[in-house]
Amino acid sequence: MRESTTWLIAALITSGLALHPLGGRQVEGKGKGKGHGGGDGITCKCYPGDTCWPSNNEWAALNITVGGRLVRAIPPGAVCYDTFEGIPTRDDAKCAQVSSQWTNATWTADQPTIPMIPLWSNNTCPPLNPDSTCPNTCTIGFLSQYTILATSSFDISAGVNFARTKNLRLIIRNTGHCFMGRSTGYGALVINTHRLNSISFSPSCPSNLCDPSIPHAGGTVTVGSGVIFQDLYAQAWSRNLDVLGGECPTVGIAGGYFGGGGQGPLSGFYGVGSDHAVSFDIVLASGQQVTANRLQNPDLFYALKGGGMGTFGVVTSVTIKTYPVIPVVGMSFTISGSNSELFWEGIRIWYTNAPTYTSQDMYVWYALQEGGLLATFVAPNKTLSEFNTVINPLLSQLTAANVSFTTDIRPFSKFGDLYRDIWVTAFHSSGLGAYFGGRQISQTDIKQRGNDIVAAYRQMSNKYPGQVLFGGHLVNPGNRIKDPQGKLSAVHPIWRDTADIQIFLYIPPACMSPEQRTEAERRLTVELGDILRAVTPTSAVYSNEGDVNEPNWQEAFWGSVYPKVLAVKRKYDPNDVFWSKSSTGSEKWALQSDNLKLCKV
């Protein structure tokens, strides 16, 4: 069973290392040259080589202000090359270390600047791969110029003030996990929040922050914005507490996850991740630090819960609800087979049964490609016999159809034990070489067009054989937590009527020319994306797990909520100190396709 995971991951990692040089997908912009247009005289952010770029003395002064925690962004792979920008960098022992850690997501999260998916850095400066047929080079690529390794909100304010007054591109980075490249950008100043790692539990909800109309038999935990789920989980589970987190151990809590809404294995029971935030501390574009909760800055509080990532300010900490643990039943499940008809019939049976699992509070993580399905079912607060009652019709249908499948069903006293014992860890690697798309598929679409959706997966898979993979999460965060007024979180209303938060990957060929790169992007967005859009007319896209080039992303990611969150962006950051690709309020600027500068459109 573990072996079957390797076929997908091996393809991805090999491709990640071999893909060279692989460009990031740039937003096509109509950026004007310097000196044209713009009421405030600004047309582009300032970049190295521009006269407006800060002097070395100014950078040195910033470094003193932030206690010496300003670092020049040098790609970690530079130790494998003789020089980086003329500086001698070669160190064979360090190169061996970087090579061994390149696919370690915890290590990648700890780095100042690099993205988890190397294509967002233009795949620049990979640790040398002797097997690669692609030429290896070490340049800055699409990486930022400087990073502040912030340890306090004071450091963050200093960075925001510097970027605002010097007109620099400013990027917030915690783990670099963004599938969509939002935490990476050429010539930027990065504020890295990963060192804000405090975790503090409270047995109750402090000073009336929890809405009394929402029942909650638990306490809260306040985490710094550098904390990742594996660290919070370890502390929560050791106290017999659950938090509503994601399945990935190395994703951060306070930044991208909450900015997009957040979903996880207990979402069918507890709802959208950001429903559980009760207070944020945040540094605004003005450099001022404020608190946002139901009593203070409630409009900002609302927008921070799913209304956009990297765009309202730098979150420094968040307080979220905790719950006493509940028992869960877990099932590892596979479908395999070399007979294509039979395999896809098995997938059809399993997939079109999704509303049965989701209406029973369940969550099903899966990875799928032609010939292989690997899934983990999570059933919160169910007994073994309750679980079997839900799942037996599926197993009988598969048996009747002669589909080849395996199951391993086990009860656990808490989700943490299930996660430790049966979770598939192979997909938590960094260094992956793929373009990501996705679709948040509604209950309506699966119920009315489930067979067509599975036929679409088969068609997508056949279109580029061996290069298309699928993953997803069969879960409905609106199963118990309905929020008809849209007050809990600023997520697309589809979140309360979801059957699958789905991802698809396209693995492009190695060593692409710029033209081939454009073609690869088009294949993902148009050739593959359109097949799925056509059969999911009432669905949307999860803003963290989709295509950064999604057409009409405002509608696809936020739907009817968008005008409300855009108004919050304009109020708190009227001059666009923060800018994040295909995130709330990014319309007025775009990356120029030639030199990657961020300019007004």
Ligand SMILES: Cc1cc2nc3c(=O)[nH]c(=O)nc-3n(C[C@H](O)[C@H](O)[C@H](O)COP(=O)(O)OP(=O)(O)OC[C@H]3O[C@@H](n4cnc5c(N)ncnc54)[C@H](O)[C@@H]3O)c2cc1C
């Ligand atoms: C392997 C893997 C598994 C995943 N599993 C899940 C899952 O189970 N559930 C789920 O919901 N999502 C999941 N995701 C998606 C994940 O939520 C997003 O990628 C998220 O954006 C990562 O946030 P980050 O802060 O860790 O990453 P980063 O790449 O550091 O940041 C992502 C975005 O958040 C912004 N940001 C970061 N920190 C802050 C801050 N302090 N203040 C304001 N903005 C900030 C950045 O500017 C950027 O726009 C998964 C991703 C990966 C790679």
Ligand SMILES: *[C@@H]1O[C@H](CO)[C@@H](O)[C@H](O)[C@H]1NC(C)=O
């Ligand atoms: C900032 O200061 C520290 C401590 O003096 C130094 O090690 C570091 O190199 C400086 N950063 C830059 C970018 O010069």
Ligand SMILES: *[C@@H]1O[C@H](CO)[C@@H](O)[C@H](O)[C@H]1NC(C)=O
């Ligand atoms: C991955 O990186 C983390 C952080 O650097 C480290 O603690 C861990 O040992 C690494 N894992 C492996 C398998 O090397």
Ligand SMILES: *[C@@H]1O[C@H](CO)[C@@H](O)[C@H](O)[C@H]1NC(C)=O
């Ligand atoms: C990105 O990679 C492409 C392909 O090799 C190359 O032409 C381009 O110069 C690179 N851009 C940057 C900014 O490194």
Ligand SMILES: *[C@@H]1O[C@H](CO)[C@@H](O)[C@H](O)[C@H]1NC(C)=O
């Ligand atoms: C879990 O199920 C039991 C038995 O049905 C029920 O008494 C309990 O309230 C449920 N737990 C929660 C947190 O809903």
Ligand SMILES: *[C@@H]1O[C@H](CO)[C@@H](O)[C@H](O)[C@H]1NC(C)=O
């Ligand atoms: C399943 O296989 C059996 C034995 O090979 C066969 O008799 C039966 O017709 C098959 N059923 C289906 C639905 O193909």
